[in-house]
Amino acid sequence: MIQALVLLLLTGNGATATSTNPRLKLSFHNLRMRHGLHTYELERSCCFDSLLLDEERGRLFMGGKNYLASLSLDNISKQDKKIYWPAPVEWREECNWAGKDINAECMNFVKILHLFNRTHLYVCGTGAFHPICGFVEVGQRVEDSVFKLDLKSLEDGKGKSPYDPHHMAASVLAGEELYSGVATDLMGRDFTIFRSLGSRPSIRTEQHDSRWLNEPKFVDVFWIPESENPDDDKIFFFFRETAVEAGQGLGKHTFARIGQICRNDMGGQRSLVNKWTTFLKARLVCAVPGSDGSDTHFDQLRDVFLLPTRDKRNPLLYAVFTTSSTVFKGSAVCVYHMSDIRRAFLGPFAHKEGTNYQWVSYQGRVPYPRPGMCPSKTFGTFSSTKDFPDDVIQFARNHPLMYNSVLPHGQRPIFLQTNVGYTFTRIAVDRVAAADGHYDVLFVGTDIGTVLKVVSVPKDSWQNMEELLLEELQVFKDSSTVTSMQISSKRQQLYLGSRTSISQLPLHRCGIYGKACAECCLARDPYCAWDGTSCTRYMHNTKRRFRRQDVRNGDPNTFCFGDPQRSSVPEKKLYGVEGSSTFLECLPKSLQAQVVWTYQKSSSAPRKEKIQGSWNKSQIFYKWTLLHCDPSYSQLQEELLI
Structure with missing residues (x-):
């Protein structure tokens, strides 16, 4: 007698941003042998x-x-x-x-x-x-x-x-000028933002003034234009430091910061000579809002990636954070818009006043030109910072900190992981053109030598995004921390450095998603599409009418079968003969999916006895069927007994 067993593959389309299961998890050996990993x-x-x-x-x-x-x-x-x-x-x-x-x-x-x-x-x-x-x-x-x-x-x-090789530093070469955030002494106590090379004079931050820099750890620095006038160009430094404005008596608190300076800053004439007159800094917030009104902050800034847009003045800034909290361990990615950064620097200055010297919003008169503005014809008539009035220079010296913080897009992280046994260290982002829009694909390095491939997809609108964890890739054989990362969109390659080696990896592995249209569509990888015969690289400019891709919804019924009314769960049928043995698949190809087997005695009989991967080692039903699932195997063996 022939019996029918039906496999239902339940996809993880409802995965949340805190899901710890990637769709694919590939080892170092697998990547090197089959998927183009070079070391x-x-x-x-x-x-x-x-x-x-x-x-x-x-x-x-x-x-x-x-x-x-x-x-x-x-x-x-x-x-x-x-x-x-x-x-x-x-x-x-x-x-x-x-x-x-x-x-x-x-x-x-x-x-x-x-x-x-x-x-x-x-x-x-x-x-x-x-x-x-x-x-x-x-x-x-x-x-x-x-x-x-x-x-x-x-x-x-x-x-x-x-x-010191253990000290963090960051620098950018703008024209022929080098802007560095670094310790300038042997003991690592004199931290500064310093300009060198080029024809303009060397300039630094005020020395030994905790209001300017307080035990900073420099992470990254970028040259970003402010307008069409190059005199308005600014350099933005990202760092973390001990916060001077944190609550008194509560110990040291680390805050993430963004600092700005004008490229054409020449220092002051009588005060702040050879010192920055345009230096300002603001807190960079990456936090999860709490239901009780208290936020869970990620203040340990680790890395920043600048993603260019069509407007060179308004790139997106993706930042990786961890937390020093003893309550929980986690990492997060927040994304920032330049408009929000500029708004914070145009807001009120932080000021210390009162009997308890509390930090408050400065309500007095702000001198003209406003501290932090570059001397140019765009915003004023001053041709050099040396022409700034003394009250401007004095105000700049005493008020480098802004009162308002820079908040991330959506007021919360776009991707976070908690209690997963690793922390984020580096990030690179690629903007990918897909059939239903452009998607930002995040490659996040960790301290255990892995890279997480994450894609942002809209839930109900492009303002409400969710993150899908597509892949977890072991890129270093010794699990060394990912300490550096570079991405080539042109060559579709990712380059990673660690203490022991360098690795190179393609950005996509479309063929691994399976040999069926549904499997390719369910992957929801913007790099990949079904071309009629296999899952291959999606090329935006290629006109092939049988390409199938649905990153936003991952709906194979519409894109592969053309039937939106069809069941949203792919099925696979196996037929067994009494007295014989067969194998049933235990583990799905996607770690965000679930395999369920149901038993149907005949085509007219109802399906019964759902069997899932979490069941016990042995289970008897219908008196004649014994099913056995050993966790040490990747398959489920069924023995049909007389």
């Missing part, structure tokens, strides 16, 4: 925290301990070029005499990598606690094989590179 290791080096993507030359430049390397963007495992750049012996000995570890710290750790012009890079290293910078010739064309450090151009790296 690069450099003997006697480590700490590949500095990566620089050069699309024009097709190279990935890397900085590590005592080495610079140039790798092919197509395959980082091939055609590498190396420069050995150690610290001089006398510097290493001096470093060792100062009590530092001669093998772990008294080396030259390359921390700064920037494209300087069409033929050279600008590079800086710690130099065994003796920061040093120089120029590397890389040629002008792709076919140029030159990769050479100019030893005659080496210069002091103070104010550009950190002394």
